[in-house]
Amino acid sequence: MNRVLTMTGVTFREAARKRVLWMALAAGGAFLILFATAMHFQLQTANEIHAAKIVQRTGAEGMLMVGMYAIDMLIVVLAVLTSIDTLSGEISSGTIQAVATKPVRRWELLFGKWLGFVAMLTLFAAFMIGGINLVTYLMGGFTAHHLFQGFVLIWLESVLLLSLTFLFGTSFSTLTNGVLALGLHGLAFIGGWIEQAGALTHTPKAVNVGVIASLIMPSEALWRRAVFAMQPPLVSGLQMTPFSAASVPSPAMIGYAVLYTLLALCFAVWRLERRDL
Amino acid sequence: MLSTEKLAIATRNLRKVFGHKIAVRNLTLEVPRGEVFGFLGPNGAGKSTSVKMLLGLVEPTSGSALLLGHPAGDRKTRANIGFLPEHFRFYDWLTATELLRLHGRLYGIGSEALRKRIPELLDRVGLSAHRDKQLRQFSKGMLQRIGLAQALLNDPGLLFLDEPTSGLDPLGRRLVRDVIKEQRERGATVLLNSHLLSEVEVTCDRVAFIRAGEVIETRPLSSFENDRCTVMIRARNFCEQTLAELRRWAGSVCVNDGRIVLEVNCPNVYPEIVRFLVERGVEIFEFTPQKLSLEQRFLEIVGKDEGL
Numbered sequence: 371m372n373r374v375l376t377m378t379g380v381t382f383r384e385a386a387r388k389r390v391l392w393m394a395l396a397a398g399g400a401f402l403i404l405f406a407t408a409m410h411f412q413l414q415t416a417n418e419i420h421a422a423k424i425v426q427r428t429g430a431e432g433m434l435m436v437g438m439y440a441i442d443m444l445i446v447v448l449a450v451l452t453s454i455d456t457l458s459g460e461i462s463s464g465t466i467q468a469v470a471t472k473p474v475r476r477w478e479l480l481f482g483k484w485l486g487f488v489a490m491l492t493l494f495a496a497f498m499i500g501g502i503n504l505v506t507y508l509m510g511g512f513t514a515h516h517l518f519q520g521f522v523l524i525w526l527e528s529v530l531l532l533s534l535t536f537l538f539g540t541s542f543s544t545l546t547n548g549v550l551a552l553g554l555h556g557l558a559f560i561g562g563w564i565e566q567a568g569a570l571t572h573t574p575k576a577v578n579v580g581v582i583a584s585l586i587m588p589s590e591a592l593w594r595r596a597v598f599a600m601q602p603p604l605v606s607g608l609q610m611t612p613f614s615a616a617s618v619p620s621p622a623m624i625g626y627a628v629l630y631t632l633l634a635l636c637f638a639v640w641r642l643e644r645r646d647l
Numbered sequence: 648m649l650s651t652e653k654l655a656i657a658t659r660n661l662r663k664v665f666g667h668k669i670a671v672r673n674l675t676l677e678v679p680r681g682e683v684f685g686f687l688g689p690n691g692a693g694k695s696t697s698v699k700m701l702l703g704l705v706e707p708t709s710g711s712a713l714l715l716g717h718p719a720g721d722r723k724t725r726a727n728i729g730f731l732p733e734h735f736r737f738y739d740w741l742t743a744t745e746l747l748r749l750h751g752r753l754y755g756i757g758s759e760a761l762r763k764r765i766p767e768l769l770d771r772v773g774l775s776a777h778r779d780k781q782l783r784q785f786s787k788g789m790l791q792r793i794g795l796a797q798a799l800l801n802d803p804g805l806l807f808l809d810e811p812t813s814g815l816d817p818l819g820r821r822l823v824r825d826v827i828k829e830q831r832e833r834g835a836t837v838l839l840n841s842h843l844l845s846e847v848e849v850t851c852d853r854v855a856f857i858r859a860g861e862v863i864e865t866r867p868l869s870s871f872e873n874d875r876c877t878v879m880i881r882a883r884n885f886c887e888q889t890l891a892e893l894r895r896w897a898g899s900v901c902v903n904d905g906r907i908v909l910e911v912n913c914p915n916v917y918p919e920i921v922r923f924l925v926e927r928g929v930e931i932f933e934f935t936p937q938k939l940s941l942e943q944r945f946l947e948i949v950g951k952d953e954g955l
Contacts (some may be wrong), residue, residue, distance in 0.1 A: 376752040380738065387740040465736035468797065471702045472753035473726040646705040 373474045377482025378489065381456070385490045390452050394494055398444065402501045405437045409509050428602075430510045434502065435601050438514065441498045442524050442593050446555060448494060449528040450535055453487050454548045457539030457638075461647060470647055477639045484536055484635065491528045495521065514600035523596035523624070527589050530627060531555060533634035540641040557583055558590035569617035577617055584619065588627035591619035651716050655680045655805050655836035656701065661710035663696050663860075670696040672860035674710070678838065678853075680804075683831050685847040685868075686840045688857035689949055694840050695733060697857070698807055701838075702730055715805055726754060729803030733810045733840070735794030739783040743774055743793050746782060750797040768796040772822065787814035795826065806830055809840045824850055848941040856948045864948055868941075876914065880907040881933035882924065889927045896920050911936070 385391040412433055416426040457480070460466040470476060499521050503513040514520055531551060538547040561583020568576025584591040598618045651657060654677055661674035671693040678684045688694050699705040701712055703720025712719035715727060737746055744765055751761040769775045772792040782790065791814050798806060808827070812820045820843075827850045830837050841847050847854060848868065855865040878897075885907065893900045896916045897909035909920070914936060924931055 372755075373753055376749065380741075380749055384738065384740060460736075463736045464732060464734050465738070467699075467704055467732045468730065468735060468737065468750070468794070469753065470704060471725060471728065471730045472750065473722050473755060474753050475722060644706070646699070 373478045374482040374485065377479055378485040381483045381486025382489050385452060385486070391490055391494070394444075394448050395497060398441075398494065398498045398501070401440065401444070402498075402505055405433075405502055406505045406509065409433055409506065413510060427510070427512070430506070431512070431514075431602060434506050434514060435597060437502045437506075438499070438520070438524075438597065438600065439593075441495075441502060442527065442596070444498065445491065445495050445524060445528045446531055446589070449487070449491055449531045450548060450551050450555075452490070453532050453535045454539065454551065455544045456483055456487070457536060457642070458542060458544045458547050461540075461645075462543065466647055476642045480536065480540075480639055480642050481635075484532065487532050488529055491532065492525060495525050495528065499524065515602055516599040520596040520600035523592045523599065526624075526627065526631065527592040527596075530589050530592065530631045530634070533631045533638065537634045537638040537641070540638050540645060554587040555589050558587035561587075562590040562594055565617045580617065584623060585626070588619075588623060588630055591623045592627050595619045595624055651713060653679055654713070655682070655715055656684075656712070656838065658697075658701070658712040659710055661697065661700055661712055662708045663693075663700060663705060664708045669860055671700065671707075674700075674857075674860070674862060676855060676862060676865070678836060680715075680836050681831065681834050682853060683827055683837045683839060683851045685851035685854035686838060686857065687844065687847060687854050687945055687949075692857045692949075693860035694857055695809065696860075698809055698838070698840060702728070702807065726801060727804040729798035729801060729806040731791075731794045731798040731806075731808050731811055733813070735790060737782055737790070737794070740781060742779050742781055743769060743785075743796075744778045746793060747797055747800060751800050754801045756801065764800065768799060771799070771826070772796045788816055788819050791815055792819065792822070795823065799826070802833075802835075804835055806835055806837045807840075808837060810842065811839070812841065812843055812846055820846065844941040844945055854941075856945065858949050876911060877937045878909045878911050878917070878920070879933070879935045879937060880909070880924070880931060881905075882907060882929050882931045885924070885927070885929045889924070889929060892923070892927075893920065 409430065412429060413426065416429060421429075457466075460469075466479075469479060499517075503517060507513050534554065535547055535551045538550050542550065561580045563580075564583070565577050565580020568574065568578075568580060595618065656676060656678040658674050658676045661671060661676075662669070663671040674693070674697050686694050686697070696705060700707045701714060701719050703725070707719075714721070715724050717724040738749070741749065747765045747768060748761055751764065756764065766775065766778070769778050772795055774789060774792055774796070777785070777789065782793065785793065791811070795808075795811060798808070808823075811823045815823065824846070827837055827839065831852075837850075839847060839851060851868055853865065853867045856863045890900050890902070890907065893907070893909060896919060897911050899910040901908050911917070911920075917934070917936065921931065921934060
């Protein structure tokens with residue numbers, strides 16, 4: 371376990387030393403300032419026109435979900451872009467050779483690195499999701515519903531993508547890895563919209579297409595489940611948005627996403643154990 | 648044949664095929680413990696793939712290999728192995744000390760031992776003044792030195808050096824030679840893979856010539872001293888009859904630029920040749936045996952360059 375933690379430490383330190391983490395946190399901070407400004411003007415306008423409290427609150431909650439949606443995308447991008455090169459790059463450059471010839475199992479190398487990235491993503495997700503909810507609380511007096519559940523689902527989405535880039539990184543070049551991971555996430559994104567549209571227009575076949583897309587890549591399903599948990603029913607009623615609750619992924623789909631993540635990680639280990647370095 | 652316990656490396660019919668390409672055809676090798684062994688061959692001969700198979704980085708298609716009496720790739724055995732890859736790559740955002748600490752931890756060396764060992768090694772490879780500098784600021788030679796240091800962290804029983812003098816200046820090359828000598832003195836086995844045959848010549852006990860993934864010949868370097876060599880004699884008052892009689896000792900005899908040139912199979916006959924010439928009234932001004940360099944041997948054994 372010491373060797374796993376050694377790799378975790380070095381991976382986490384790499385993110386900090388290469389300033390990836392600090393840049394992401396700085397960009398996240400700028401985003402929170404922008405969000406706070408927008409929220410301020412929204413609440414101010416609602417006050418000026420003497421909108422009913424329920425309307426004011428619903429508007430603010432909608433704004434919070436927009437912010438959460440942006441954060442979800444930032445976390446996904448951070449998960450993919452920071453990790454696509456970690457295995458494929460080290461294999462192609464030969465960096466891994468000096469490390470893999472030490473008395474360390476390959477799974478320890480992979481799992482240690484994976485934990486390092488998970489730690490970084492957890493920190494970033496906590497900073498962003500915690501930050502946006504703190505801003506909303508200070509300005510509007512409320513936070514997202516079932517905040518922790520939403521946090522876990524968004525975090526899981528990033529870990530799923532991370533595990534997938536680790537899997538692709540054991541077999542493909544950095545570029546191919548990025549194209550595959552983001553391509554699959556794009557497929558899931560489109561699939562999610564098709565599923566929503568299908569549900570709104572009562573087209574079961576379109577819903578099935580969306581479900582199949584989620585089975586191929588369940589990342590978007592995690593976001594839709596997260597947003598379903600975090601927003602009140604009235605905001606869910608806004609239809610044909612990324613926050614629509616027309617077709618909500620089932621708990622079984624969440625279980626499937628967890629299994630998918632674990633399998634991606636296990637296959638990554640299996641592949642790295644067997645491949646020539 | 649030595650027993651397995653006495654061998655640092657023992658391979659039997661090791662073979663590696665990548666798709667349709669045979670990288671290593673049939674590698675059978677025995678390297679006794681405590682020996683400095685040179686691995687020679689042209690580019691693409693399969694040297695690096697062979698080393699990678701021994702280190703467990705590449706899975707052999709067939710055959711077997713034992714390192715220090717254990718199957719190649721065995722994790723516990725790797726704790727007793729040092730490796731400097733041909734192109735040592737590293738996390739360049741680490742400092743020299745941090746890199747050694749990372750590799751030391753992967754070896755399972757405790758923090759206290761590392762605190763003592765790291766400054767010693769940095770001093771040994773001449774990088775003490777750069778201990779806190781990030782590796783991205785290092786020159787190629789400095790990187791090779793830190794690579795050498797990480798390979799020595801665990802005082803390995805078996806050390807693999809793949810092109811260790813690449814990028815090093817004469818002082819750096821001297822350092823590598825001295826390190827190899829120190830390793831031999833403390834009883835470690837060194838497998839040296841180098842294109843610089845002059846380096847191999849001064850450091851190795853034995854060499855293997857490899858071509859097209861197969862060991863063509865393995866022999867001690869000392870055996871080259873008893874090998875056939877060319878003798879150049881600057882002399883006068885010799886006749887055709889004398890030259891013909893020289894064929895008793897020489898494979899070929901010719902006169903080139905006024906000098907007698909002999910191809911002699913064994914250096915033991917030099918005194919007899921000199922005595923014979925003196926008895927025949929030949930005046931000798933110079934008698935120079937010209938030993939074939941390892942490079943010439945290499946070309947003879949491995950063959951001419953047929954392109955890559």
